[in-house]
Amino acid sequence: MSDAPNQPVATSGATPAGAAPVAALEAYRAPRNQWWDVWDQFKTHKGALFGLSFFIFALLFVFLGPLFWTLESTYIDIRARNTNHMFACFGVGSGWLSPEAWGAWLRDMPACFADPAGFSAANPIHGLKLTWAHPLGADQLGRDTLARMMVGGQTSIAVGLTAMLLALFFGTLVGVIAGYFRKVDGLLMRLTDLFLAMPLLPLLLVIIMLFRDNLRAAFGPEGGIFVLIVVVIGLTSWMQTARVVRGDVLALKEREFVLAARSIGTPPARLILRHILPNVMSSIMVSATLGIANAIITESALSFLGLGFPSDFPTWGRLLFDATDWLTQNPERVIWPGLFISLTVLSVNYIGDGLRDALDPRIRGR
């Protein structure tokens, strides 16, 4: 066990942190919440900061974006079907090497941005169809891609967060019970091993295919598939959390503060909630970030295989799947949802990396 002299140790939140001489040394400093130390360490991880800022940006984009971009995601503007995105204006040049091509590019590019509809109509050679009314383009029915990205992101992120919470709940429950009560430990861990040995992707596909219609009848077309996907992802991804939490609980159970709490007659439920859970919080938080990434990828993969959400209820994965039929005409329709899935997952993974470093008292403060 580490005892960094001038830092309160994260995993002993319930014990009085630090001995008397340390307190004297630190007397001039105002008492400080340990989470500020975590934040200080987190800030030094560049990737984690990038991840956090992109994740916040993605949240703002999908949840507050519709307030500013008020076009309905289901509105069909059939004249604008298969519109390209405005970034295509950057590619209106005809070559790389000749100075004339560069001159033409410098002339055409601003013209394209100034009057996209007129420019694309006047220069059919580029094969573009542009309008500021749909800055990210529109699909084959003329539905606005930007609005659909926002609505799709709401579903994707909501699925990620809810499935992660469900998986964390089950994982922590199983982990704490298995770690704390020795009688059920063997049984619960065998169950965890069995779940780990299941072929998850085939099973997920089978379950969704088989039970989709029943749940759709029970909860409505959108709610039903949402409940199904969240429950199925949650129920198949709790095992890692359970293993990590059980390991932590087993180690914590032998510590003095748990012994002290037990010796004054604390009942198991309160001992777990008050003394053990706060101390396994750090590993739970790290597996939470991994859980979000896993849930978003799984949901997108299911939607991509055509077994997730229906087409009129878009998610990022579903948008990507629908766009693969239009690869030659509108390749950018694939890029946007794919980019958002990848960047969200990358940012969540980086947040997890940074959190793991920040929550580890052996690294923190060095």
Next chain:
Amino acid sequence: MLTFTIRRLILAIPTLLFISFVIFLIVKLSPSDPTAGLPLTIPPEVREQIRESLGVNDPLFVQYFKWLKLMVWDEPLHILQDATGWQIAPDGPRIISYQTRSPVMDLILQRMPQTLWVVGTSYIVGILIALPLGIISAYRQYSWFDQVGTLVSMIGFSVPTFFTGVLFIVIFAVNLGWFPSVYDTTLVVTGWDTFWLQVRQMIMPVMVLGLFNASQISRYMRASMLDNLNQDYVRTARAKGLREGTVVLVHVLRNSMIPVVTVIALNVPAVFGGAIITEQVFKVNGIGQLLIIAIQGGDVPVVQTVSVIFAVLIVLFNLIADILYGVLDPRIRYD
């Protein structure tokens, strides 16, 4: 070691039984009907007779054990008979696909080579990329190579294969036109030109899966090398005056490979699972695509069999990883 192996083999049997029962149960409890695909003109009582003849109305456990016997005894014998020509297969019924009316095992055997080719090559490519990447990253920790390598492996780890696959198609098939976007499984390699076609159509699926595997394995390789590079035996080896190449590539590498080899073994089933998506992207008609088609068509026997095969793969490679760990690392003794 032998007793441990035998004990693990025996322990694997209840695991497989349980998993196969869960797979059987999920599919059985579902509301899908084997006669749903038949013409609507069939009268209900005939339909009921068809169900009866398919054994759908038997008690659940009877159905399970019948299916299990077919799965573990009859079907392997049929495969053996087809392979060797011995007359050993029983005459009873086989597991028949609802869709094609042919034995499921034949369908799987038809599609196995494509999957094995793509998955196997991509895994080897992934390992070949990952090992040098991890070794150099760890040896030159915090250098620009390490920074770039870590970033790339983080990206490769986070970007899902269905996006990299589609991105590769957009860039290399649509814009540049270098490779075909659809994998043609009817291609027979007869000479250099068909061999070249085969290579060209394999590059994209193999690279997509390979890069994903490489990013995972290189992270483990780097961490494992870093653990070993600071050990005392490395200092001893250097103090003896061994060349740096010998120290890193013989002493450190051999010890660092122990956990990496087990990770490589453990990841094999996951790679097969990931191939489901890649096969769908590049239209490779392998096992993954068979599964997707079967799920969409409500073809219960195919779904059950393929899922059980995946489960067997997982249990088998867990076992292999455990045994490898004991064989490679003399500190680990299970007995």
